[in-house]
Every structure is written in C-alpha cells, then in structure tokens.
Amino acid sequence: MRWVLGLALVLAIAFALAWRDRFDAAALQAWVEGAGAAGPVVFIGLYAVATVLFLPGAVLTLAGGTLFGPLWGTLWNLTGATLGAALAFLIARHLGADWVARRAGPRLQRLNEGVASEGWRFVAFVRLVPLFPFNLLNYALGLTRISFVTYLLSTWVFMLPGAFAYTWLGHAGREALSGGDGLVRNVTIAVSLLAAVALLPRLVRQLRAKPMLDVLDLKCELEAGEGVLLLDVRTVAEFTGDLGHIAQARNLTLEELPECLVEFESRKQRPVRLICRTDRRSAQAARLLAEAGFSDAQVIRGGMTAWRAHGWAVVNA
Known part of the structure; x- marks a missing residue:
C-alpha cells in the first residue's frame, strides 16, 4: 500500500509540474473570487495542495497579499503553507521514515540524531534561511526524528516573518498597479520587512549556539x-x-x-x-x-x- 501511495504521489506531482504554467496569479484570483464567501477556505486549500505537489509558493503568497490585504493575507498564506507543510511531513513520515531508519548508515544516523537533538532550532534555521527549498524541505524533515508537534509549531512561528513580508510585498504591488495614495509608504514598508527577514538567520544561529562554559x-x-x-x-x-x-x-x-x-x-x-x-x-x-x-x-x-x-x-x- 505504501508503494501504491508513493507512486500516486509521484504521478500527482509530475502532473502538477507539467501543468504549472496554468497556475498563475490570474487563475488563482478567478478561482478565489468565484468561490464568494468561501474564498479564503478555497485559497488555503489551494495553498496546501500546491505545497504538497511542489508548485511555487511565491505566486500564492504574493497573490494572498493582493487578494486579501497584508493582515488577512498573511493569516491565510501562513495557514495554507503550514497545512501543506504538515501534510507533506506526515506523508514522508508514513511512506519513508521507517525505510530510511533501516537503510541509513552510521553517518546518516548521526545526522538524523543531530537534527532531532536540535529540534525547533533546526526547523527555525531552515525556515528562515532561503537557501533551503520549502517544498522539498517539508518531505525531508518528515524523514527525521523531529516530533510532529515541534515541527508544526516551529514551522508556523518561523515562517511568520517571511509570510508577512512577502504578503505585504504583494499588497504593495497591487497598490502600485492601482496608483493608490499609500504607494510609497507600502513599498517602503515591504522593502524594510524583506531586509529584516534577511537578518533573521543570524539571530537564529545565535539561538542555536549553546553558551560557552567559563x-x-x-x-x-x-x-x-x-x-x-x-x-x-x-x-x-x-x-x-x-x-x-x-x-x-x-x-x-x-x-x-x-x-x-x-x-x-x-x-x-x-x-x-x-x-x-x-x-x-x-x-x-x-x-x-x-x-x-x-x-x-x-x-x-x-x-x-x-x-x-x-x-x-x-x-x-
């Protein structure tokens, strides 16, 4: 059954990637606006599915700011991204964690134990450093020994700064296109938020480091x-x-x-x-x-x- 589920997942990802050109901001806006009052629920569901299927999250995050504004957009973006990340984590843990544990050599076992011992600090670091691809990372962390609760809470908390910054960037883009009065202010805030997010990895490195002993x-x-x-x-x-x-x-x-x-x-x-x-x-x-x-x-x-x-x-x- 695991092999069947794994094959079905691979085929779904391949299909989604083949059709990703049709997954753009205009199509997303049409789907959400067509849902009426259920638009936020549809958006969250689309974000979660897109995360599982390796579709680009940047398009969704910027669209969230455009469709719902900086505050509600951040909430819906973060909820959808966290839900998708949780699903990918659970899928990987169910399908492959036991197999990896049995097949892993001593070096990989030590790495797995090191990641588990770091816990939330490791999740915080990889969530804040943009070098690590978000969609792939969700599956990779599911193969480790990090607890699901630690993973879920750390993912939500440490994705919040980036989600807010990029959602505001989407909101500022809408203001730029519409020529709103607050254009300069919104763009300045968006740039400031992105700069602040860029500095966060240094803070996490300091949190990860254990204090020295005199x-x-x-x-x-x-x-x-x-x-x-x-x-x-x-x-x-x-x-x-x-x-x-x-x-x-x-x-x-x-x-x-x-x-x-x-x-x-x-x-x-x-x-x-x-x-x-x-x-x-x-x-x-x-x-x-x-x-x-x-x-x-x-x-x-x-x-x-x-x-x-x-x-x-x-x-x-």
Missing part, C-alpha cells in the same frame, strides 16, 4: 569528579607545547573527531567539554557533536589561553 566552571566540574569528558582538539604538537594541556584532557584533533564519534556513543547524554588554544576550533567541534546528537557538548571560553592566564596547573609532556 574555565572556572570547567575547573569546578573536573575537581568535583562529575564524569566530564574533556576533549582537547588541538594538534599533538600544541597539546604538548608551550601552553601544555589539562591533566584530565584527551587529545583528539579536530580533523580526527568525525571518524571517532562512534567511540563516544555512550556519552551522548553526558557532559562533553571541548577546548583548544582559544575557542574557535572547539566551536567547530561542538557543532560536529551537536549534529551527531550530543546534547551536552560545550566549548570552553578562551581555551587553554584563558586556563593559563589563571596560573592553573598544566602538563607539558
């Missing part, structure tokens, strides 16, 4: 014997060089780390601390561990430079 906190953890794994990701020469290393540290270079993650599978829910000369390489190592599903991997702020600044003991051998 060297004093690391020292307290090590002295308390809390079972912390301290990985020093510098080169071997640096590990035994002038700055030395902390006695409890294990040297594992940044380049070696990806190939050695399997060794630390049992520590995914336990504290891992990462240190280097400052904190740049250890920040890269922390991202690798987060993608692999490690839930408590933290960077030591200032690294060995900060440790030595306190005059604490090191090993040079």
